[in-house]
Every structure is written in C-alpha cells, then in structure tokens.
Amino acid sequence: MTSDGGSGGGGKSDGGGGARRPSGRERAAEARRRQAAADRRRKQLIIGGVVLVVVVLAVLIGVLVQHNTSENNKAKRNAYGAGQPFAAPTGVSSNPATQADPGGIVYGKPEAKVTVEVNEDVRCPFCKIAETLFGAINKEYADAGKAKIQYHLVDLIDRVGGGQGSLVGGATLACAADAGQAQFIAFHDLMFKNQPDEKDDAYGNIDTVLNLAGQVPDLRTATFDACGRTGRYAAWIKANYDWLSKKLGGSVGTPDIYIDGTPVLLKDTAAVPAAQQQADYRAVLDAAVAKQG
Known part of the structure; x- marks a missing residue:
C-alpha cells in the first residue's frame, strides 16, 4: 500500500507562521515613546541653542569690555602729558636732545x-x-x-x-x-x-x-x-x-x-x-x- 505522505505537505495552514499585527494599545505606546524621544531631542536642541547663545554673548561682551578697556587705557595714556612740548630731563646724554635722539x-x-x-x-x-x-x-x-x-x-x-x-x-x-x-x-x-x-x-x-x-x-x-x-x-x-x-x-x-x-x-x-x-x-x-x- 502506497502512502501519499507528500500530499499533506502541500496543503495551506491557518497556523501562527504569519506576522502578528500590533494591538491598538501597543501602537499607542510606541507613538508615545517616539513622541517622548522627539521631545527629548527638541529639548536638547533648545538647551544647546541657549548655551550657544550665552557663550556667544559672553564672548561678545568680553571682546567689548576688552576693547573698551583698551580704548580707555589708550585715552588715559594720550591724556597724560597731552599739550606738553617735547622736553628732556636735566643732564641727558644727547645735546641737544630731540625726539629722534632723546638721550639717556x-x-x-x-x-x-x-x-x-x-x-x-x-x-x-x-x-x-x-x-x-x-x-x-x-x-x-x-x-x-x-x-x-x-x-x-x-x-x-x-x-x-x-x-x-x-x-x-x-x-x-x-x-x-x-x-x-x-x-x-x-x-x-x-x-x-x-x-x-x-x-x-x-x-x-x-x-x-x-x-x-x-x-x-x-x-x-x-x-x-x-x-x-x-x-x-x-x-x-x-x-x-x-x-x-x-x-x-x-x-x-x-x-x-x-x-x-x-x-x-x-x-x-x-x-x-x-x-x-x-x-x-x-x-x-x-x-x-x-x-x-
């Protein structure tokens, strides 16, 4: 008696071999997870942007302060002795002393x-x-x-x-x-x-x-x-x-x-x-x- 063993393998099955579709609850949880991740990234970008702005402002303020300090120092230096003609102290080595040869x-x-x-x-x-x-x-x-x-x-x-x-x-x-x-x-x-x-x-x-x-x-x-x-x-x-x-x-x-x-x-x-x-x-x-x- 010949057995028809191969015939059973060719049939279709309604078993669990196919992919299971996620439930509505699972889809909602995944959406919430993705939204939370997006929120975190957005928050990090905002914080990073704020930090960058603060750093840039600090640098600009530092440059401005340094510039103003430099300008103030320059103004003070220019003010000291302003209006005084060139003159050399008593007993310098150059005679006569000039701006080109001021002497010591x-x-x-x-x-x-x-x-x-x-x-x-x-x-x-x-x-x-x-x-x-x-x-x-x-x-x-x-x-x-x-x-x-x-x-x-x-x-x-x-x-x-x-x-x-x-x-x-x-x-x-x-x-x-x-x-x-x-x-x-x-x-x-x-x-x-x-x-x-x-x-x-x-x-x-x-x-x-x-x-x-x-x-x-x-x-x-x-x-x-x-x-x-x-x-x-x-x-x-x-x-x-x-x-x-x-x-x-x-x-x-x-x-x-x-x-x-x-x-x-x-x-x-x-x-x-x-x-x-x-x-x-x-x-x-x-x-x-x-x-x-």
Missing part, C-alpha cells in the same frame, strides 16, 4: 670714557632682576669714575599689556633727574625695589608714584610734583621707545644693556647663578675700562 639720563661723571647703556621699563619684571644683579655694580663703577650709566626709560609694558604705569612712573622718575643725580638714582632704585606685579598698574596712579618719591630726601617739591602730574617728560619716554625700536629693527625688549656697545644678556639664574652673571658682568666692564685706558 646720565648717572656718573659725563666725561667717564666707558658707557653703560641701560634700556628699561619701570614695570618690567626682568628689568627688576637685572637691577638686582647689576645695579649696584653699575653704581660702583660710576661712583669710582670708571663708567657713566645712561638710563633710557621706555613704556614697553604699557604698549603690550595695557595701562599707563610705564609712562607715568617713567616720566615721574625722569623728573627726579632735574633734582640731581643722587635723587634720581635713589628714586630709580626705590621704584624697582617696590615694583608691583606686571599686571598691577599701580604706577599708573600718579599719587602712588609721588608718595613713593616722598621717601627720597630732598625730592618732593612743588616743582617735582608738577612735573610728574603734568607729564612733562611723557613725550621723552615715548621717544625713547621709538629710538630703541629703530635701533633694534622694530623688536623692542627690556632690559637691553650695552657696555661700550657690547650687549649684556640677562640669563636665567636657575641656569647661570647670580654670582656667575655678576662676575661675567664685571669682567666685561673691566675689559672696557682697560681698553679705554
């Missing part, structure tokens, strides 16, 4: 054969280090008549970092030269000893500078105060910067020191100890003195 304030005997040229900024922290290392040596050689020091005061920090302390402080220090070499060098050393942080424009306040000058005997007079307050030597400070910029090919750095034209480089005391730098400095000075006879 001389400490020591003008006839001394060796010249130490010091270009510095009263706000410059590296200038303070240089004064700490070499200032007393310069004074020693100048007092002995072996060399004369020419101080060229510039307003570098004001120009690159804002403020007016380099200009106000430097110009008022220049006023001290009118009182005499002793008063000038005493006030010079005092300003560097009490130098504020580079970001602190304390020397931009003329009262702060004049109060400091009060510690120097025989310096605070009505004439000195008027010189500082009116910015009599502000144009001289700016001219010194321009003179140094031209000398260095447009790239100004302070301190910039020369002994009879030989540059002296300030080195990191961690790499070259202070005592070694001072010994090297003396050696250059001694060689210059010996050469001049």
